[in-house]
Amino acid sequence: MKNVRFLDLSIQDENQLAKIMQAIKVVLKRGILINGPEVEQFEKAMADFCSRKYAVGVNSGSDALLLALKSIGVGPGDEVITTSLSWIATANAIRMTGAEPVFADIDDDLNISPESVERMISSKTRAIVPVHYTGKLCRIRELMEIARNNQIALVEDSAQAFGAGIKGKVAGSYGDVACFSMNPMKVFAACGEAGLVLTDNLDVKQRLEALRYNGTVNKEELIQPSLNGRIDTVQAAILLERLNDVENVISSRRKIAGYYADELSEWVKVPDMSDEHQVFYTFTVQAENRNRLKEFLERQHIETKIQHPILMPDQKPYQHCRKDSLISARHLVTRILSIPANEKTTMEEAGYVVDKIKEFYS
Numbered sequence: 311m312k313n314v315r316f317l318d319l320s321i322q323d324e325n326q327l328a329k330i331m332q333a334i335k336v337v338l339k340r341g342i343l344i345n346g347p348e349v350e351q352f353e354k355a356m357a358d359f360c361s362r363k364y365a366v367g368v369n370s371g372s373d374a375l376l377l378a379l380k381s382i383g384v385g386p387g388d389e390v391i392t393t394s395l396s397w398i399a400t401a402n403a404i405r406m407t408g409a410e411p412v413f414a415d416i417d418d419d420l421n422i423s424p425e426s427v428e429r430m431i432s433s434k435t436r437a438i439v440p441v442h443y444t445g446k447l448c449r450i451r452e453l454m455e456i457a458r459n460n461q462i463a464l465v466e467d468s469a470q471a472f473g474a475g476i477k478g479k480v481a482g483s484y485g486d487v488a489c490f491s492m493n494p495m496k497v498f499a500a501c502g503e504a505g506l507v508l509t510d511n512l513d514v515k516q517r518l519e520a521l522r523y524n525g526t527v528n529k530e531e532l533i534q535p536s537l538n539g540r541i542d543t544v545q546a547a548i549l550l551e552r553l554n555d556v557e558n559v560i561s562s563r564r565k566i567a568g569y570y571a572d573e574l575s576e577w578v579k580v581p582d583m584s585d586e587h588q589v590f591y592t593f594t595v596q597a598e599n600r601n602r603l604k605e606f607l608e609r610q611h612i613e614t615k616i617q618h619p620i621l622m623p624d625q626k627p628y629q630h631c632r633k634d635s636l637i638s639a640r641h642l643v644t645r646i647l648s649i650p651a652n653e654k655t656t657m658e659e660a661g662y663v664v665d666k667i668k669e670f671y672s
């Protein structure tokens with residue numbers, strides 16, 4: 311068996327390549343390289359997919375989070391409650407507004423615990439930023455209720471969860487604002503950096519459009535200092551093309567995940583497959599002797615990832631922040647391991663991964 315890659319970003323499929331090249335060609339021949347018509351078409355398609363009124367394309371998922379928080383007025387003096395286990399972009403976006411992140415514990419499915427969020431609310435709490443981690447919806451309805459009861463905003467970090475949820479009530483359709491990343495690693499991916507913010511509020515949408523263009527309206531008048539966070543027309547055109555195929559990508563991922571779950575549940579803790587609406591940004595198991603398992607798999611040429619080995623509140627700049635006891639997060643962070651499971655993973659590769667994990671434990 312040759313190397314089993316965690317994720318191979320090259321495009322070998324000639325048919326897919328031709329479609330993407332064609333989409334790029336149309337944009338280049340027209341020459342509107344930023345905010346071209348494909349951007350608006352893409353925004354409309356995403357708003358429709360997520361049953362939202364407005365979508366605003368931006369340069370990255372990180373920008374989406376930062377600008378979303380700014381668009382609802384989060385800033386210095388505010389606290390924003392988020393999860394302990396996520397890519398660091400989630401906490402950084404909060405801090406870059408001038409607000410302080412506050413860290414909640416997680417449940418056994420690695421998603422933010424609403425009970426912990428409730429414990430961490432203070433008079434300064436301005437918003438909650440849950441993540442739909444690994445591509446599984448968090449307990450979003452409970453969080454909506456907590457946000458409503460406490461009059462604080464809910465900002466979904468849906469970066470890992472495009473298409474997760476029940477059709478018509480997907481990730482991105484719940485929060486006051488919702489953010490997506492379409493970076494090349496995500497389930498729904500551009501061929502470079504891209505992000506998006508969704509909302510039903512016209513004021514918020516208009517502020518987002520200003521915030522992504524140096525804080526200006528009508529091209530020249532400054533209303534709030536900001537940086538340039540626009541999305542490339544080429545990326546929007548590629549994403550529009552790939553939107554046609556995203557359901558296939560998701561079902562391939564679910565198929566591999568189902569196979570792993572069946573084969574591995576005796577050896578490691580696998581995700582709960584009874585939740586029908588996960589998209590498996592990662593297939594993350596919880597394993598005894600995780601580090602030794604990872605090293606063993608590496609020697610068998612199987613690439614795995616720990617996402618993420620350091621809890622956000624344990625990163626130096628966040629160590630002083632308010633946090634819950636994090637008993638569950640501290641336990642789980644020593645056990646998580648993501649194994650190769652994406653639309654390009656073959657059944658042969660998945661079978662090899664399964665065999666080697668069984669070999670390690672027996």
Ligand SMILES: *Cc1c(COP(=O)(O)O)cnc(C)c1O
Pocket residue numbers: 370371372373396397399400441467469470491492493503504505
């Ligand atoms: C990828 C990701 C981001 C950041 O998105 P970029 O497009 O890489 O800036 C934010 N939050 C989470 C949970 C992510 O997985």
